[in-house]
Amino acid sequence: MSENIQAAQSPSAPAAKFGGRGLNIGIIVAAIVAVAGLALWVMQLSGGLVQTNMRNLDSWGLYITMFMFLVGLSAGGLIISSVPRAFGLKGFGGISKVAVWTSICCTVLAIGFVIVDLGHPMRLWELFAYSNLGSPLMWDIIVLGTYLVLSIIYLWATLRAEAGKVSEVALRAVSVIALVCAILVHSVTAWIFGLQQAHEFWHTALLAPWFVSSALVCGTALVLVVVIALRRAGYMELAQENITKMAKMLGAFILVDLYFFGCDLLTVGFPGGSGTEIITMLTVGPLAPFFWVEIIGCALAAAVCFVPKLRTNLLVVVASVLAIVGIFCKRAQLLVGGFQIPNLDFAGPMTSSTVTDWTAGMAGAYQGMVYFPSLLEFGVVLGVFGLGALMLLVGLKYLPLKPVKSSH
Template identity: 25%
Template sequence: MIWVSILLAFCLVGAFAYYRQLTRGLSVTNMGDYVSWGIYISNFVFFVAISLVGSLITAVLRLANVHWSTPLTRIAEIIAVSAIVFASIIIIVDMGRPDRFYNLFLYGRIQSPIMWDVIVITTYFFISLLLLYFPLLPDLKILLANKAAQPKWLTKMYTVLGTFWRGTAQQIRISDKAINILCITIIPVAFCIHTVTSWLFATTYRPGWDSTNFGAYFISGAFLVGAGAVVVAMYVFRRYYKLEKYITEIHFEKMGRIVVMLALLYLYFNVNEYLVPAFKMKRTEDEHLTTLFAGEFAPLFWFAILVGMILPICILVFKAGRKPLPMFIAGIMVVVGAWFKRYLIVTPTLLHPFLPMHDAPANYHHYFPSWEEWAIALGSLAGALLVITFFARVFPIIPIQETITEDEKAA
């Protein structure tokens, strides 16, 4: 109850801040002609990145016939759905005139990467929702069979969602086939969603974004932060829902190996992303990289690199580090470092355009979010956590029927 109250408080403050933005315009933010994206788009990229965990845990491991991941699939899909919902919301928040959002559908041009982003995000959301819903159907039947032990409103919800499920051989066959099709479909869509997002940056002629590496760079970072988020959720649900029997140390061991691999991969792309322009040292790239390595953004940059990648690798590369508590700490590091990394992808580049700032006010040379921006950003993060909390309270966080089936096969 305390946790939900805290999240609701953040959401209400964020809603009030957004009301101020709606009534007074984007002037309440510290964004301007140069930094026109700021913390909102940083949050958008962060949410999109985390959402890719659904395809990693549910689709890739399921298609690879990896059975140990079964208890983690619903956690991954809940995170994916909540993240992609708030990625969409934060884009609307970033619009100065959200009442004109419908123009995107009436007059959208397929030549624009923004239109591709809308299409692929919408597609990914519906596939993730179906991947969450289909495996839930057998569990709803189990919950309806025990309706005496639950509130009436929950029973009504379960009835609406799953009353048609009888568990016949034909239904199971159709459901399994549908899940496999969705798993195959979501992998290219998952790659597209972050590739298209990266193109929004790479097709904009700015130092720091003028890169052909951005697609792979974004995808590798997305898989890392998604895996880190699952590790954090595993620990929290395991501890507070007493799921030690289902989310075991073996799961942390295997997820630890995945996180190490993904962190090394993302570190490689980071070296590739910064080493090549640093070697060339074109003037505008020089200014941008100097700001990151030793200038205004250096503390955040080295924090993101050390805490988001290097320290988790140092912890998880050892067997003792792949125990639940060290894994939880490493997961927190990955997620926090990833958020700051997205902020650094957006802000320093916008402050260093190819054409120098002439006759611009002094405040245009710096950017720090206003309290309204912080409140809305934190409110969106709290909203995503609130959705995850709601799912965990209402539905089984561990797939019941799938786990029983896997145990029977193992026996």
């Protein structure tokens, strides 16, 4: 009997359950979805971005929303991986390599959505050939590329350190640089929006810390979902106390993020302020479903994270999913809402392609003007996420991401 107990507790016993036919089927399905998305993107290239529902008044849509969302997922995963090592704290049971790999996958997808949104891949070359280094857009492209390279170097350094070929001092230095870059990439992404004075909902100094706090929420939630699923599948061993610590940390990040949101809403919505239209649009207007899903979902997630009786693995996964959905809703209402209430009246030309119903006159044309993605946009987004799933599963199968004794 003691031999059976030792076998059940050995690191190799649960690992044998992972993989096999189920993993191969997952890889094949993800590859098919990615190829289908690629075909839809080719269709978009052939017909142009007019096939989407983006127009002059809503020049950014689902693609840039996903870009913001995935940068947050990526930065959050790398931050919770690098912070313990950077400050010499106790980690979370060897999840570092898995967290960094999920971060790399999310970063690749974020860059993919930028390419898709440009309309043609050759415009990526034009972005560098005719770049304006005074533009926050260019800052973000540079920082995002640097961030991806640093994430790969950080994963490589972690693997080499486990093999005894990279010192702890060097690994700690890399983790500090990666941590700074992770915070910077989200701050620069926020400045793309926050520095645009023509959009009421975006022009706030609070946007950068708000983006970082959101990244910590969804990044931590994503890592929790992944590691609980991998532990369930037998890929890795992880003490329950580590999941409890991450769940409590997720709850704290959610409260901080809601606090920032509340501060911003109070500032713009205070009687006599200029942002009462924003409050109306979010709470009872066309973006109200996104607003209330975020607020209620994040509140429920925080309750699960802080109440011990509710902190079961199943409910922690549910809470993590609610937190991720809540942050996506925040990204959606931020991007779409920013186009609805301009600071400058009639800032762009009015044509039949800029309004929902141009035959109804000026008032009817702009009434209820809210962007909603086309089916083509949804298909391309699904294909990009198929690519991300393919990268994640292939990495779990072929890369040495399982925790070893030194990684704890």
